[in-house]
Amino acid sequence: MSPFFPAREDRECWDDFLTRELARAGERVTTGSVTPTFDLETFRSELSEFDFRVPLALGDVLSWTISQMEQGLVHVTHPRYFGLFNPAPTFPAQCADRIAAVFNPQLATSTTSPAAVEIEAHVISSVARRAGLPTEAGGHFTTAGSEANYTALICALTRSNAGFATEGARCFKGPPVFYVSRESHLAWLKIAHQAGIGRSAVRLVGTDGRGRMDTNVLAHTLTVDRSRGCVPIMIAATAGTTNAGMIDPLGDCAEIARSNSLWYHVDAAWAGALIASNKLRGTLKGIEQADSITIDAHKWFATTMGCGMFLTRHTDLLSSAFQVSTGFMPSNLPKFDPYVTTVQWSRRFVGLRLFLSLAVAGWDGYGKHVERSIELTELLRQQLLERGWAILNDSPVAVLCIQPPPQFDDVRSIVGRILSTGRVWIAAATFEGRDVLRACVTHGETAPDDIMELVNALNVTGEFAKEEEYLT
Ligand SMILES: Cc1ncc(COP(=O)(O)O)c(C=O)c1O
Numbered sequence: 001m002s003p004f005f006p007a008r009e010d011r012e013c014w015d016d017f018l019t020r021e022l023a024r025a026g027e028r029v030t031t032g033s034v035t036p037t038f039d040l041e042t043f044r045s046e047l048s049e050f051d052f053r054v055p056l057a058l059g060d061v062l063s064w065t066i067s068q069m070e071q072g073l074v075h076v077t078h079p080r081y082f083g084l085f086n087p088a089p090t091f092p093a094q095c096a097d098r099i100a101a102v103f104n105p106q107l108a109t110s111t112t113s114p115a116a117v118e119i120e121a122h123v124i125s126s127v128a129r130r131a132g133l134p135t136e137a138g139g140h141f142t143t144a145g146s147e148a149n150y151t152a153l154i155c156a157l158t159r160s161n162a163g164f165a166t167e168g169a170r171c172f173k174g175p176p177v178f179y180v181s182r183e184s185h186l187a188w189l190k191i192a193h194q195a196g197i198g199r200s201a202v203r204l205v206g207t208d209g210r211g212r213m214d215t216n217v218l219a220h221t222l223t224v225d226r227s228r229g230c231v232p233i234m235i236a237a238t239a240g241t242t243n244a245g246m247i248d249p250l251g252d253c254a255e256i257a258r259s260n261s262l263w264y265h266v267d268a269a270w271a272g273a274l275i276a277s278n279k280l281r282g283t284l285k286g287i288e289q290a291d292s293i294t295i296d297a298h299k300w301f302a303t304t305m306g307c308g309m310f311l312t313r314h315t316d317l318l319s320s321a322f323q324v325s326t327g328f329m330p331s332n333l334p335k336f337d338p339y340v341t342t343v344q345w346s347r348r349f350v351g352l353r354l355f356l357s358l359a360v361a362g363w364d365g366y367g368k369h370v371e372r373s374i375e376l377t378e379l380l381r382q383q384l385l386e387r388g389w390a391i392l393n394d395s396p397v398a399v400l401c402i403q404p405p406p407q408f409d410d411v412r413s414i415v416g417r418i419l420s421t422g423r424v425w426i427a428a429a430t431f432e433g434r435d436v437l438r439a440c441v442t443h444g445e446t447a448p449d450d451i452m453e454l455v456n457a458l459n460v461t462g463e464f465a466k467e468e469e470y471l472t
Pocket of ligand 1: 269
């Protein structure tokens with residue numbers, strides 16, 4: 001039997017084995033520890049025994065791997081993972097990964113994978129219209145939000161000065177700069193570095209004390225930059241800050257960008273999923289004025305990792321930014337071939353995950369999904385307030401920045417103790433200069449009982465932490 005290409009009946013057998021074993025492992029995960037339970041040293045020693053000299057049986061290697069995943073991860077698929085926005089993936093998204101793995105389409109060109117390229121384009125167009133962009137808007141799937149934000153910056157630089165394509169940052173009369181809030185996702189620093197304009201090009205605009213970009217500070221910083229000879233390029237507002245789920249004043253940022261002839265980008269990596277809810281999409285008012293938008297399907301749309309989206313009303317600009325021509329590719333069509341309109345060349349069929357999920361749940365299904373997380377977050381808020389905890393953010397999305405009552409232990413100690421119980425996962429963060437516990441409802445099947453478990457864990461670890469006997 002070929003280890004690479006087993007006979008059909010053997011493959012079916014292994015597929016069935018995987019289906020069964022993964023379902024069992026998934027069940028055990030949801031009732032077990034959220035945090036890793038393995039011993040890292042033992043794991044490393046077992047891993048080092050894979051010297052790849054003697055071929056092993058597939059069943060043994062699969063079983064070993066599943067077991068290590070089960071014991072060696074923080075489980076984002078656990079309903080009491082109140083963590084950073086990594087979701088429990090939808091089942092249709094998992095089906096999509098399986099289909100993509102079997103057909104393995106190359107999405108660099110439409111010529112070789114027309115069905116897959118068209119499916120992705122259809123989903124992107126539907127999401128762009130749902131976000132309020134015009135019918136002709138488009139874009140593409142990306143590896144993640146960071147690539148989508150990078151794409152926005154490259155588009156902004158290229159539109160600001162077409163010479164950027166050939167000369168890079170040298171084409172500008174002064175140093176190019178762009179504006180994000182200090183609560184934005186700091187991958188912007190790496191993005192500026194990659195784009196060749198340097199990290200100092202990122203203006204981290206101050207916030208209003210509630211975690212949102214202060215537009216007075218923004219306007220002032222712009223004026224000062226111009227007077228110093230800098231060349232402002234782009235304003236990137238955040239819709240759903242990573243720490244606190246705050247939404248920058250999208251309409252005001254749009255207006256400042258328009259009156260200064262700047263590219264207006266909205267990084268809605270996380271909260272962009274609010275477009276699905278008829279009840280809540282108004283929270284994103286102003287997003288429809290964006291030149292471009294980032295939304296991560298692998299966040300609140302709950303696809304498997306990584307599945308970002310870049311949406312733009314200026315689709316022609318994409319081909320000026322990423323155009324290239326080679327003899328070995330079967331075609332070179334800016335409207336159809338993703339390799340000439342995006343950062344990537346070879347591409348995986350990631351858009352199928354959102355296509356299948358949207359197809360079976362519809363916008364309404366996704367609307368209910370986000371509304372549900374927000375209702376549970378509200379329950380958590382009420383329960384904590386009743387017990388004397390403070391909530392520092394007033395975000396419209398599913399995250400709370402929590403401060404313990406004064407007599408309780410400090411945030412990082414509480415988080416450390418909670419994680420050591422393995423019962424819930426919660427993060428420590430900083431919001432507007434203060435240490436907070438950050439709890440985010442990310443899992444589509446988290447239930448009120450799970451929320452109560454978190455409330456109890458917070459109270460027990462916070463209160464008892466002061467007592468010596470608890471610590472020993
Ligand atoms: C607001 C925001 N923007 C961008 C990113 C980066 O996205 P990714 O991790 O998908 O690259 C994140 C990630 O948490 C985010 O919260």
